[in-house]
Amino acid sequence: MSGAAKYEADVLVVGAGGAGLRAALAAAEAGASVILANKGPVARSGVTLTAAGGLQAVLHPDDSPELYYEDIVRCGYGLADGDLARTLAAEAADRVRETERYGARLMRDAAGGYALGQFPGMARPRNVFVKGGGIGLAAALAAACRRQGNIRVVEDFFVTGLVKGGGAVAGAAGLDLKGGAPALLAAGATVLATGGCQWLWATNDCPAGTTGDGIVYAYRAGAELVDMEMVLFYPSVIVWPPSLAGAFVHYEFLAPDVLDGNVYDRAGKPVLPKPLPRRDEAMLFLARAIREGRGGPHGGLLWYVGDSPQAAANASRLNTLQYDYIRAHGVEPATDRIEVAPGAHYLLGGVHVDADGRTSVPGLFAAPECAGNFDGANRLAGNGLTATQVFGARAGLAARRWAAGSGARPDEAAVRAEFDRLAARLGGKGGTDVAALRNRLRAAAQEGAGVGRDAAGLGRLAQVAAEVRAEAAAARVPAAGVFNQQLVDVLELESMAEAAALVAGCALARTETRGHHVREDFPARDDANWLRHTTARRTADGPAFGSKPVRP
Amino acid sequence: MDEEQVITVRVYRYDPASDKAGRLEEHKVASAAPLSVMALLARVHELDATFCCRTATCFKGRCGSCLVRADGRDVFGCTTLVRPGETVTVEPHSRFAVIRDVVVDFERPLAAGTEAAE
Numbered sequence: 001m002s003g004a005a006k007y008e009a010d011v012l013v014v015g016a017g018g019a020g021l022r023a024a025l026a027a028a029e030a031g032a033s034v035i036l037a038n039k040g041p042v043a044r045s046g047v048t049l050t051a052a053g054g055l056q057a058v059l060h061p062d063d064s065p066e067l068y069y070e071d072i073v074r075c076g077y078g079l080a081d082g083d084l085a086r087t088l089a090a091e092a093a094d095r096v097r098e099t100e101r102y103g104a105r106l107m108r109d110a111a112g113g114y115a116l117g118q119f120p121g122m123a124r125p126r127n128v129f130v131k132g133g134g135i136g137l138a139a140a141l142a143a144a145c146r147r148q149g150n151i152r153v154v155e156d157f158f159v160t161g162l163v164k165g166g167g168a169v170a171g172a173a174g175l176d177l178k179g180g181a182p183a184l185l186a187a188g189a190t191v192l193a194t195g196g197c198q199w200l201w202a203t204n205d206c207p208a209g210t211t212g213d214g215i216v217y218a219y220r221a222g223a224e225l226v227d228m229e230m231v232l233f234y235p236s237v238i239v240w241p242p243s244l245a246g247a248f249v250h251y252e253f254l255a256p257d258v259l260d261g262n263v264y265d266r267a268g269k270p271v272l273p274k275p276l277p278r279r280d281e282a283m284l285f286l287a288r289a290i291r292e293g294r295g296g297p298h299g300g301l302l303w304y305v306g307d308s309p310q311a312a313a314n315a316s317r318l319n320t321l322q323y324d325y326i327r328a329h330g331v332e333p334a335t336d337r338i339e340v341a342p343g344a345h346y347l348l349g350g351v352h353v354d355a356d357g358r359t360s361v362p363g364l365f366a367a368p369e370c371a372g373n374f375d376g377a378n379r380l381a382g383n384g385l386t387a388t389q390v391f392g393a394r395a396g397l398a399a400r401r402w403a404a405g406s407g408a409r410p411d412e413a414a415v416r417a418e419f420d421r422l423a424a425r426l427g428g429k430g431g432t433d434v435a436a437l438r439n440r441l442r443a444a445a446q447e448g449a450g451v452g453r454d455a456a457g458l459g460r461l462a463q464v465a466a467e468v469r470a471e472a473a474a475a476r477v478p479a480a481g482v483f484n485q486q487l488v489d490v491l492e493l494e495s496m497a498e499a500a501a502l503v504a505g506c507a508l509a510r511t512e513t514r515g516h517h518v519r520e521d522f523p524a525r526d527d528a529n530w531l532r533h534t535t536a537r538r539t540a541d542g543p544a545f546g547s548k549p550v551r552p
Numbered sequence: 553m554d555e556e557q558v559i560t561v562r563v564y565r566y567d568p569a570s571d572k573a574g575r576l577e578e579h580k581v582a583s584a585a586p587l588s589v590m591a592l593l594a595r596v597h598e599l600d601a602t603f604c605c606r607t608a609t610c611f612k613g614r615c616g617s618c619l620v621r622a623d624g625r626d627v628f629g630c631t632t633l634v635r636p637g638e639t640v641t642v643e644p645h646s647r648f649a650v651i652r653d654v655v656v657d658f659e660r661p662l663a664a665g666t667e668a669a670e
């Protein structure tokens with residue numbers, strides 16, 4: 001793979017979801033030249049698009065950053081780093097308002113103020129929806145990036161790994177899918193904004209492509225990961241009909257003042273108590289009912305609002321793109337029963353960062369979902385998108401500052417090694433059944449690291465992860481020229497398998513139950529020993545798992 | 553296979569490195585329930601890994617990642633349903649340049665009326 005193309009900029013941002021787009025804008029506005037690379041088309045891939053569009057911010061007169069901060073910490077069962085939670089709470093309002101400067105539109109009430117809602121876990125009304133949901137936000141930020149003269153947007157570019165220069169990260173290498181050739185993206189600082197690894201679980205509500213690439217690349221480059229066992233399971237992900245599987249319906253809307261519905265078991269008994277519990281508790285009610293055999297024919301429970309007077313009064317809540325999509329599949333959310341189950345929704349853990357997105361590796365920054373320590377063991381609704389804006393902007397700025405002083409250039413040998421690694425994957429006949437391996441891994445993650453976990457199941461997941469990883473590493477795909485999706489599939493599978501091993505290892509290490517991490521063999525919360533992050537670091541002999549204190 | 557449990561998908565195959573023109577290739581996808589065109593393409597990619605298609609969905613019918621041409625009409629693949637027993641022909645969306653198979657380049661829109669495939 002000699003003669004590979006080379007692009008250079010001050011700052012490289014990998015991933016163009018809410019966090020990457022905001023990081024690119026921050027760096028560029030501060031004067032940096034930026035490359036923004038995304039493995040799919042921009043504003044047409046990534047989790048941000050699927051978001052309902054709720055953002056949290058202190059906009060209500062009776063609210064305050066202190067109250068917001070307390071909600072984050074309480075909701076996260078004490079595992080959010082205090083400085084990050086404080087930063088998020090303090091800067092949310094400015095960053096959320098600022099999305100309008102980039103062309104997004106926040107929902108207003110009749111009086112022209114922000115239309116604020118209050119979801120479980122929020123001490124004050126604090127949720128404001130962006131028009132058009134996550135797509136409204138992503139499309140506006142993407143257009144702003146394309147307007148910025150010094151941001152080079154490179155879409156359909158699959159980053160395969162980070163490259164270092166003199167010990168610091170100095171860019172990344174990858175595959176230009178449109179042109180079919182490998183390329184080097186050299187930069188003084190690199191921001192990973194590649195999202196989570198929810199595709200690892202067989203039941204999830206995320207788009208394909210949430211395969212944990214960036215988290216695994218950071219880990220391979222020596223960065224510390226935290227709390228990889230912490231994945232948020234959304235209570236009500238659609239499992240039937242099959243054409244809708246993976247979409248979700250709001251469990252939040254079942255609240256008495258919204259649609260006042262419930263999730264029902266096979267016998268018609270309601271599963272959720274009122275007032276509605278927070279996500280982690282709600283998903284446990286569903287998971288337990290399913291485990292007790294109360295589920296429907298396809299393993300789920302029935303989300304239903306059809307007999308509620310409140311639902312009729314608030315039917316407009318279902319007049320959004322998200323529910324129109326469900327209607328397009330022949331299901332009427334206002335009257336039909338929709339079969340749902342808890343599914344992987346959001347990765348709480350990830351790359352360990354400080355408030356500027358700095359990782360433990362010089363020159364490497366990480367922003368929102370791939371970053372790990374600002375939520376803890378659960379996340380408030382609306383915190384995900386807000387975090388993309390607050391920490392995306394901070395990481396972009398910090399990366400620009402670092403780049404100005406670093407002058408790091410990729411080592412020739414590091415670049416060659418990465419291209420050689422890629423070239424070694426090519427030239428085969430494609431005999432490995434990647435889809436079958438992926439399904440095997442995803443079933444093992446669902447089974448072993450789903451809502452209820454124990455040492456035996458996690459051990460089995462670690463075993464399957466190792467086997468799948470070995471098979472994926474041995475797979476050779478045809479050198480297919482443009483859009484080598486087989487190569488992408490195999491590299492994503494490797495990332496997923498490596499992420500699975502880290503999830504299993506961290507989940508085994510945390511011998512307690514906290515938030516979304518439910519250990520059937522350690523059912524109690526253990527504050528004496530586990531008000532700490534689990535950690536994972538790469539060593540020559542494989543991952544080293546440990547723990548570290550939560551920052552106050 | 554029971555015809556009632558099968559959806560027939562005729563997909564457009566085109567590799568710029570080796571093909572002068574595209575051709576259609578037939579696949580059978582087992583399903584007892586309706587599936588979206590986008591989900592069908594993902595299944596075909598699973599059955600034949602050399603077939604390329606976009607797989608990231610927004611679950612909203614809005615982003616346009618799934619834009620393709622189904623039975624001669626430009627559609628959103630994620631909200632276009634096909635029932636068991638039916639046949640669907642899927643080609644690249646007509647308004648964008650083709651990269652490979654049914655994958656188009658959203659950064660290279662074509663003038664109205666131009667056929668993407670030619």
Ligand SMILES: Cc1cc2nc3c(=O)[nH]c(=O)nc-3n(C[C@H](O)[C@H](O)[C@H](O)COP(=O)(O)OP(=O)(O)OC[C@H]3O[C@@H](n4cnc5c(N)ncnc54)[C@H](O)[C@@H]3O)c2cc1C
Pocket residue numbers: 014015016017018019020037038039040045046047048049050051052053054055056134157158159160193194195196205206209213214248345346367368369370381382383384385386388
């Ligand atoms: C169904 C759903 C609804 C949600 N609703 C809300 C909500 O209403 N409010 C809220 O606050 N949060 C919500 N969330 C969570 C929130 O949307 C996400 O946490 C947030 O959007 C993540 O943004 P991100 O930029 O970190 O990642 P993403 O949006 O996932 O972006 C990551 C990008 O990186 C790219 N990428 C990945 N790997 C590579 C690679 N190897 N090379 C190049 N590019 C790569 C991907 O293609 C992608 O475009 C929701 C989540 C889900 C799943």
Ligand code: FES
Pocket residue numbers: 608609610611612613614615616617618619628629630631
């Ligand atoms: S996948 Fe987004 S519109 Fe179809």
